Amino acid sequence: EPEVTQTPSHQVTQMGQEVILRCVPISNHLYFYWYRQILGQKVEFLVSFYNNEISEKSEIFDDQFSVERPDGSNFTLKIRSTKLEDSAMYFCASSPLGGWGTEAFFGQGTRLTVV
């Protein structure tokens, strides 16, 4: 069964460093998303991406964050200068279409720890 793949599963980084979280969405999916989940809290929307541009972004997704689809298969989230409060589980999701009822498939997540 096709699945969304995220790497690495766990990333430890020093405060102020840049990190890139990688995702391989399900092939032929067109819509891509990043969400994050701070430990013990709810899943929060970060950004949606369609047709090679950002569709929508949340207040969390400030200038320190960027997304890119560098080739036909990868979808990356970059955090330019990490802060302690960026420590969270980051989930990538993709869906084949837009519109009502189109399921968003989530990856297993990357746990980011900023020390």
Added chain:
Amino acid sequence: QQQVKQSPQSLIVQKGGISIINCAYENTAFDYFPWYQQFPGKGPALLIAIRPDVSEKKEGRFTISFNKSAKQFSLHIMDSQPGDSATYFCAASSPQGDSSYKLIFGSGTRLLVRP
């Protein structure tokens, strides 16, 4: 107005019992209400979803009840099994201009089904 409020935070049910999780929303533009199930170390996975013109949807042991006037919806798990032990998130969404669907998640309910 973008929030989805979920209760209870945790729930313990005996095997064979009924698990009930409730959610409430404010934004009347929401038109898609999915429930996600998350096991430890995994990403959220779609369980069942409903649209606001339907009052109930059933899939196997899982039922969503929807009350549009009260802006509330709930998940009922009949004949709960130990394998149902997981965290459950309600969510809501409305279409964006490019048909992407940004999910707004509730805070999650940790369900434990005792054998």
